[in-house]
Amino acid sequence: MPQLINQFINAHLQWISKLTTSIYGGQIPDRDTASVDNVCALGKWIHGEGNQLHGNVKGFAELREKHRQFHLAVGQVIDLVNANKVDEAKVEMASGKFRQISGEVVNLLSRLRNSIKGVDMAQ
16 A cells, blocks of 8 residues: 555646646647546545545545645646746746645655555554
């Protein structure tokens, strides 16, 4: 299970790369898909198996909420890029709400991974 969470952390971090690429003229992710929290692999897991297995673990509900907020922030960055507000998009990515929430999601995933490791080791 900890390896799965590591994969989710890596996939989450890839959003930074995808959005950075879009800012510099690359393909812009589809906003309707990118701004919802139950389409990506992590979101499917959070709303499905992860909730069933770990929904009562401390921090899981916060992870679900921060993940939802993250995807809303992704949508806002995409909106800025689509409006040719590239400088604002760069600021959002570097030090805005997107950056803050992204870091919080990674921290919550790391804490969940560590909690699960403790359970796995105790069994």
